[in-house]
Amino acid sequence: MSKLWGGRFAQSPEEWVDEFNASIGFDQELVMEDLQGSIAHVTMLGECGILTADEVAQIQEGLAGLTEKAIKGELSFSVANEDIHLNLEHMLIQEIGQVGGKLHTGRSRNDQVATDMHLYLKKRVEEIQLLIRSVQKALLKQASEHIETVAPGYTHLQRAQPISFAHHLLAYFWMLERDYGRFEDSMKRIDLSPLGAGALAGTTFPIDRYRSAELLGFANIYENSMDAVSDRDFIIEFLSNASMTIMHLSRFAEEMIIWSSQEFQFIELADAFSTGSSIMPQKKNPDMAELVRGKTGRVFGHLMSLLTVLKGLPLAYNKDMQEDKEGMFDTVHTLLGSLKIFAGMVDTMKIKTERLEQAVNEDFSNATELADYLAAKGVPFRQAHEIVGKLVLACINKGIYLKDLSLDELQEAASVIEADIYEVLTPFQAVKRRESAGGTGFTQVKKQLDKAQEILSAV
Numbered sequence: 001m002s003k004l005w006g007g008r009f010a011q012s013p014e015e016w017v018d019e020f021n022a023s024i025g026f027d028q029e030l031v032m033e034d035l036q037g038s039i040a041h042v043t044m045l046g047e048c049g050i051l052t053a054d055e056v057a058q059i060q061e062g063l064a065g066l067t068e069k070a071i072k073g074e075l076s077f078s079v080a081n082e083d084i085h086l087n088l089e090h091m092l093i094q095e096i097g098q099v100g101g102k103l104h105t106g107r108s109r110n111d112q113v114a115t116d117m118h119l120y121l122k123k124r125v126e127e128i129q130l131l132i133r134s135v136q137k138a139l140l141k142q143a144s145e146h147i148e149t150v151a152p153g154y155t156h157l158q159r160a161q162p163i164s165f166a167h168h169l170l171a172y173f174w175m176l177e178r179d180y181g182r183f184e185d186s187m188k189r190i191d192l193s194p195l196g197a198g199a200l201a202g203t204t205f206p207i208d209r210y211r212s213a214e215l216l217g218f219a220n221i222y223e224n225s226m227d228a229v230s231d232r233d234f235i236i237e238f239l240s241n242a243s244m245t246i247m248h249l250s251r252f253a254e255e256m257i258i259w260s261s262q263e264f265q266f267i268e269l270a271d272a273f274s275t276g277s278s279i280m281p282q283k284k285n286p287d288m289a290e291l292v293r294g295k296t297g298r299v300f301g302h303l304m305s306l307l308t309v310l311k312g313l314p315l316a317y318n319k320d321m322q323e324d325k326e327g328m329f330d331t332v333h334t335l336l337g338s339l340k341i342f343a344g345m346v347d348t349m350k351i352k353t354e355r356l357e358q359a360v361n362e363d364f365s366n367a368t369e370l371a372d373y374l375a376a377k378g379v380p381f382r383q384a385h386e387i388v389g390k391l392v393l394a395c396i397n398k399g400i401y402l403k404d405l406s407l408d409e410l411q412e413a414a415s416v417i418e419a420d421i422y423e424v425l426t427p428f429q430a431v432k433r434r435e436s437a438g439g440t441g442f443t444q445v446k447k448q449l450d451k452a453q454e455i456l457s458a459v
């Protein structure tokens with residue numbers, strides 16, 4: 001089969017060389033965007049008087065036919081035609097004859113492929129944002145039911161201070177909120193049209209780049225044709241934002257795995273998001289959470305990979321840049337899949353309220369309360385810290401908790417202690433009294449929930 005660029009060549013590459021060169025195996029994912037870009041381009045060519053109305057009508061009809069076939073999955077691509085752009089152009093010429101060859105007037109595959117990827121990411125980032133919202137929604141649902149569920153809060157994975165379980169869940173709400181914002185912000189750089197930049201230098205045809213951008217729904221065009229065809233930083237930015245998001249999901253996944261272990265038993269994941277063992281009949285494994293945690297590896301990898309591909313590349317287009325696609329596609333699918341799983345997993349997880357309360361009652365995470373109590377009564381905090389530390393040690397040696405100490409014992413350690421200390425030492429009070437802005441106090445958590453709710457209802 002002769003190549004669309006074959007004029008200058010006396011010999012065609014061998015099949016196995018074609019295979020190495022071709023991107024059609026993966027860039028067919030851009031089929032819709034490529035057709036959309038071509039339709040806008042030819043419309044603009046007609047409006048600018050570069051092609052006749054009749055030529056434009058024939059090409060548009062041909063492209064409409066290909067679009068229909070693409071929707072039905074009836075297009076069959078060939079490696080000999082290298083990539084999605086040449087495959088579609090070849091098909092167009094087959095369908096409507098040589099007039100189809102006029103479509104490529106005033107453009108190059110270099111601006112074409114960049115346009116396709118901008119269109120693709122614009123759509124996919126919106127889908128990702130919607131799914132971020134559904135994870136946030138599930139978090140909000142669970143949080144609103146667990147404002148007064150007191151649970152152990154950790155640092156170094158050691159019991160630290162009691163918290164409202166809603167507070168813990170809402171921490172993830174805000175992480176995802178920033179992720180959402182990062183994607184939103186990146187839209188400014190995705191929403192740009194490279195179309196009409198040509199191979200690198202623009203074109204002598206009197207094209208209207210603003211018009212094709214408008215037809216494609218882009219907010220603006222690239223100001224510099226060389227930048228337009230060389231830029232992949234919008235993809236790197238996407239991969240970076242995706243990495244951040246999946247890193248957050250992975251932390252949450254890790255907590256879900258720990259929380260659902262026999263040792264913790266803080267939550268139970270729904271059967272629908274768990275799997276069994278082929279040998280151990282009792283097992284219920286948190287595979288989905290583990291997979292999300294594991295999938296961070298490939299997403300981070302794609303980010304490093306594209307940064308490395310681009311590093312040191314001279315302007316303008318180089319074939320190295322064909323390596324930008326698989327990682328981008330894989331990241332889109334991985335992130336969409338992970339967010340979807342998370343929305344369902346969070347929505348259906350069972351939070352074991354009693355178990356959380358039992359856990360928080362059987363530890364020393366109220367030690368700060370006692371130290372603060374002494375400090376409020378005038379004992380310098382450093383000294384209070386020392387007194388309570390010694391009491392904790394004494395309790396550990398006796399196998400009891402601070403609340404089990406008698407008033408006499410407490411007063412022996414610090415005479416300012418009164419009977420009201422027992423109320424102060426309850427985990428419920430420890431949480432309730434933390435009313436500093438953004439703290440875990442119930443009133444603060446309610447405020448936080450309202451703000452989160454506002455964000456979600458604004459969309």
Ligand code: ARG
Pocket residue numbers: 023027083084109110113317319321322323
């Ligand atoms: N398949 C190519 C890519 O993905 C399209 C651009 C090819 N341009 C070229 N001058 N060979 O990068």
